Amino acid sequence: MSPVLDIQNVKKIYGEGETEVHALRGVSLTVERGDYIAIMGSSGSGKSTLMNILGCLDIPSSGKYLLDGVDVSRLNDRQLALVRNRRIGFVFQAFNLIARTTAQANVELPLAYAGVKAAERRRRAKLALTMVGLADRSGHEPNQLSGGQQQRVAVARALVTAPALVLADEPTGNLDTQSTEDVLAIFDKLNRSGRTIVLITHEPDVAEHAKRLIRLVDGRIVQDERLK
Numbered sequence: 001m002s003p004v005l006d007i008q009n010v011k012k013i014y015g016e017g018e019t020e021v022h023a024l025r026g027v028s029l030t031v032e033r034g035d036y037i038a039i040m041g042s043s044g045s046g047k048s049t050l051m052n053i054l055g056c057l058d059i060p061s062s063g064k065y066l067l068d069g070v071d072v073s074r075l076n077d078r079q080l081a082l083v084r085n086r087r088i089g090f091v092f093q094a095f096n097l098i099a100r101t102t103a104q105a106n107v108e109l110p111l112a113y114a115g116v117k118a119a120e121r122r123r124r125a126k127l128a129l130t131m132v133g134l135a136d137r138s139g140h141e142p143n144q145l146s147g148g149q150q151q152r153v154a155v156a157r158a159l160v161t162a163p164a165l166v167l168a169d170e171p172t173g174n175l176d177t178q179s180t181e182d183v184l185a186i187f188d189k190l191n192r193s194g195r196t197i198v199l200i201t202h203e204p205d206v207a208e209h210a211k212r213l214i215r216l217v218d219g220r221i222v223q224d225e226r227l228k
Contacts, residue, residue, distance in 0.1 A: 002069040004164050004196045005031035006062040008145050010063035012219075023049040025219040026063070031165075031198065036191040038199045038207035041216035048169075049155045050216065051200050055167050056080045068164040070172055089158030089166045095150045097142040100163055103129060104138040110161050114129065127157035150177025157184055159183050159195075166190065166196050169200045 012024040020109055024046045031037055041047035052058040053065060059080075065072050068087050084090075095193065107125040116124070129135050131167050132152040142150050150220055151171060158166055168187070172180040191197050201207050208227070215223035 002066070003030050003032050004035075004068055005029065005198070006064075006066040007054075008064040008066075009051065010050075010060040010065060011227075012046075012053065012058070013061045018137050023219055024060070027221055028217075028218070029214065029221065029224075031196065032037075033164075033194065033196055034191070034194050036187070036199070037124055037214060038201055038209045038210035038212070039214045039216065040204075040207055041199060042202070043214040046219040047200055047216050049219075051167070051169055054165075054198060055090060056084050068170050086161055087164045089161060089163035091151070091154050091158045091166065091168040091171045093170040095142070095154045095174070097149075097150055097153060097157075100143055102139050102141055103145070103156075106142070106153055107157045110157060113186060114161065125156070128160040129153070131159060131190075132156045144224070146179065147175055148182050149208045151175060151179065151183050152186065155183065159190070164196065165198075166195055166197045170202070171199070172201070172203070172206055180206070 007027055010024055010027045014021045014023060027050060038090040039047055039050065043046055053060055059073055067083060070083065072083060075083065089209050104125050108121040109126050111121040111124060126135065126138065132155050134149060134152050134156065137145060137149060172183055175183060185207065199210060207213055211228040213223065213225045213227055214221055
């Protein structure tokens, strides 16, 4: 079985000439199915650039990136959009929920984009909300939910397409201590059930939940350590 992520000597250069910036300098990384990885690095380390490439929001300047066996560096914009919708579940720091729209409808959104019929969308969204402990809040709008609950809705939305990869970018950055623990407990549970998770964070106590730690400095991996 192919790994979920296979990154081979990926480089990313922005600008040219005197303004050229080498954001990634030959990153290679393999993530097996069911792993749980934390990526850390200070500002300017290349971690946001790597996150954007992993999420098919940007493409490498050179090198190869296979996601679930698909060489995404060869895809056009429409194909990349399909990969983002079907193979990657995103969780962002800012929740990115649609206001004045119920939790249920927010979770259904990726399925609507994928053309899934209404009854099946409702069933799968309800299941995803149950997984994050919010089945009883499905009719609530974001402004009726706490920050922690909003992020759990965002996690449910990430899960609803049964993606190959859950990609979480600073998912606890806007949360209080208790809400952080609640969200991380969900990630731990998801990983135990076999989900592959890549977590971008600058917080060591958040990274400790992962099984493997990757640290970036100046666009290079300087640490790749198995934690569990």
